Amino acid sequence: MEDTRVRDLEFRLGYPYVFVHLGNCEHIVVFVDARLKHKQDVQDPNRYPINWGQPIKLATKCSLCSLNLANWIVKGDPRLPQENCLLCDRCLKTFCYDKYGKKVHSLKVYPYMDEFLQKQKNFTA
Template sequence: STGDLETPLGHVPLRFGVPYLLCHQGHCEHYISFLDAKEERASSHSLLSPRITHASAIRDSENPYPMVLFRGKLARHRCRICNNYPAEYVTINDVMSGETPCFFCQYCFEPFHCDSQGNSLGQ
């Protein structure tokens, strides 16, 4: 269902190669980027059989546009402490963590690096 979408894709001013943040279901976030776009025309399907028209190709397909051509894998580091949440912070040469780089989620970073008043325990 697209009833909860605030901005239709056709209303987004496209900039090629720029990452966009796609949010859905209130909390699920994905980065997408556009590398190329083509205007929807009958001539864009010139490889189709002459008896298959562009209109019939669209009618026979549930969702012809946009067509996904490639899905890249986004490598996301998990928190080194809890191993449950994605890392939001990374430390380099942190003597307290024991490895460099070390990745922390938002929940583990402060208790591991700050005192009860929020002051940094490291240098």
């Protein structure tokens, strides 16, 4: 596929496609408009495709439950799926601490501030 160009593809406008690279990195691509090139358009083919929009960043969810928003970065717990894991309050409390409030492993916990949520709070305030 590395030699395939957009002009070689047959696609439907408005239909979502999945672009996969590096083996497992997935991006949803939607072609929303297509037309023939005009004199006023950029004539250099190397400058295409032109990106007309900005990607939408969603708030970061907890790595364990995928339900709640992440509030904590946890490092060094061998039971977690990644070395640095983002957890919500509930999962942090139930998974990383015992019933007495003591850490189960020698892990490090840092607060996580989601940039998207901060912008939303500033906008609504």
